[in-house]
Amino acid sequence: MFESLKKKLSRTSDKLEEEIIEEAKQEDNLQEEEGKKRSFFSFGRKKEEKKVDESKQIESGESTEEKPKEEKKSWFWSRSKDDDKEESADDGSDDEVGEIEVEEPKEEKKSGFWSRGKDDDEEESADDGSDDEVCEIEVEEPKEEKKSHFWSRNKDKDDSPEGKGGLFSFVREKTISEKHVEDTLWELEMGLLEGDVAMEVASAVVDSVKEDLVGRKIKRSSDITEYTYNALRNAVAEIIDVPGKSMTEMIEEKKAQGEPLVVMFVGINGTGKTTTIGKLANYYLKKGYTPVIAASDTFRAGAIEQVTHHADNVGVKIIKHQKGSDPAAVAYDAVEHAKAQGKELVLIDTAGRMQTNTNLMDEMKKIKRVSNPDLVVFVGDALTGNDATQQAVKFNEAIDIDGVILTKADADSKGGASLSIGYVIKKPIMFLGVGQGYDDIKEYDAEWMLNQLFSEDEAAIEE
Template sequence: MFESLKKKLSRTSDKLEEEIIEEAKQEDNLQEETGQKRSFFSFGRKKEEKEEIDESTLLETSEDVSADVEEEKKSHFWSRNKDEDEATEEVEEIEEAEEKKSRFWSRNKDDKEESDDEGPEEEKKSHLWSRNKDEDESPEEEESDDKEEGTEDGEEEKKSHFWSRNKDEDESPEGTGGLFSFVREKTISEKHVEDTLWELEMGLLEGDVAMEVATEVVESVKDDLIGRKIKRSSDITEYTYNALRNAVSEIIDIPGKSMTEMIEEKKAQGEPLVVMFVGINGTGKTTTIGKLANYYLKKGYTPVIAASDTFRAGAIEQVTHHADNVGVKIIKHQKGSDPAAVAFDAVEHAKAQGKELVLIDTAGRMQTNTNLMDEMKKIKRVSKPDLVIFVGDALTGNDATQQAAKFNEAIDIDGVILTKADADSKGGASLSIGYVIKKPIMFLGVGQGYDDIMEYDAEWMLNQLFSEDEAAVEE
């Protein structure tokens, strides 16, 4: 998701680093260091990992490890003593067996001296083989003992170096490329960022980000970077990462209540929450209503759908199909009837039956069609919705932002739902739409199934844009 925009953000860091390093080379103010360059996205990953670490837990863990090591040392001490005792007993048994063997051969020698001249030779051979066998076995036993002691010492050494290795790994650089430092500290100036930020602005516009949003991001990054003191090339990447992240976080975080909170507030008053959906044809408005009905049904609420799109052919059948699939009540009239009357009936039904949520489907219309926009205003006057939500297609990029702005001027919308966000590689609409109309994104459609919808979370969105590995931020 948003791969194109992520690449442009990363390129900003690389471009600025290239500018400053090239200048440092000309000034003879550059020296290469050992290590590797950290990637742009690694700064966010390291920050997230540090936030998740509980220091008290680390202290307790280290104490536990120390206690475990002491216990293991004790157990090794007793086991070594036990092994030594057993080894001593084995040696005594071997010596006793050897003594018996020597007496046995000596008796045989006395008995056979007169009758067999080859006896002494055989006896020598048997003694030779037995001695070789003993010599071969004894080094193996000693070597085995040495290996056991060496293994124990190795285990202790491994454990003692465990924390230091982890510390080294945490501090080690990531990514590829050279790591440089400056002999004399450098300061990021306007001339360093001028070309870089122009390229960033062009990249944002190519990614369907609205002009005013692209300008705001560039100005914020410029103010954040200029005057920064840098000693190493990695400082440039880190400062750029933080500047971009801060700028984007201000853009996408538009405050507003969630629909769930509003349902609870209306429920406390004994009233249903009435939500009216608007937008142009083909953005997935009717399907989104089915998804939301399913979403809140699973949360324990009882929605009802109003089929107020009475003009488009097949619209009533389509919304009825979704209502039947998820198992909610639908209020509908004949094709061509008054859409406002359908919405009014749905609201009255919800009040009479104690249902908590009314979802009003309306006919898709272009923002330039004055007659249809007036009809939409009538539905709003009659049904008195608590929320008017614009449903836009994320893949249309800047067009979705312009459409939302027009609908907001005509009817004063309260929030936005973006469909097909999972297929959006650019991310322009997701980045721009809330900031332009100053209204929050409430939900994102992330697939074709009824469960493929999620409440919008600015922090989640930020992680999508500034995370190299999408699987680490998916919920």
């Protein structure tokens, strides 16, 4: 999901880093250090938790690597205090030979291959020390692995997802200024608009990022990536988190009063409104509630049959009249049925209509007046991007909607509607349609949405 928007967010970080590093080069103000460079999405919450776990594994790995070193000391290099005193009395040229002579009996216990008699020891003492060099190499290898966790390098592993080599670090402290971010943020704003993000939302994101970045002090290029990531994430988090009660909470509140929750669905033709009603009926049926559907779309040919098909598939009651009958009367009968039967949820389907059709919009107002719904929910198609936002604005002006459901969110590569619609009309997104099956619907969660936009999956942003 939202791959196009992910690319634009990542490109903002790369662009800003290019600007500042180029200036630092001209000022002769940077120093190149080899090491792995962290990608934009590696600063995500999940990635950070993963890296903490990896660092613990590295530390535990070092402790396990030291064990063989300690074992070698215990059988090959260990010396008793008396032996140390004897060796200290010898001259420097006999130290290495003395060490081998002391350890020979222990080697016989450990391995027959390395065991040597006293005659062999005398011959070894006359050798050129090549065996000693082998022993030194065995001790030195773990020492190389004890380097810093972040900058440690392994020549045999060049396929790290973080990249390798050439991470520039600033020698003297630099500060991000407005001139550094001007071109970068202009490019970000244009990219958001191309991704069907509403103008006011794009401007809000850019202003927030600018305020967060300008004045930041940096010492190395990875600081730029981290600061940009956090600035963008914070800006988007404020945009997508519109407060509001969930439908489930409202059902419980109405149930405590002995009343059903009445929900009226509005939107234009083809957005998946009727299918969404079937999904919600199935969703709340599995939660232990008893929904009823009102077939108040009496204008469109086949509409009653379509909603009846969904009701039969999920196993809920449907209230319907003849085609061409008064849609408000159908809604009223469904509400009365729910009250009489003790059902907790009424889902009212209405005819799809363009927001510019005055007559049909007036008819929708009548349905609202007669059924007195607790919620009026606009159903929009996420793939239509900014059009869905504009439709929601018009419906909100005409009938005062309470929330939004976006369909086809799983197929949305741009993310413009998901980012914009709630912020523009100041009403929460309540559900997202994420597939074609009855189970393919999920309650909207701003944190989940944020993680989708700032996923650590680098494959999702490859060109």
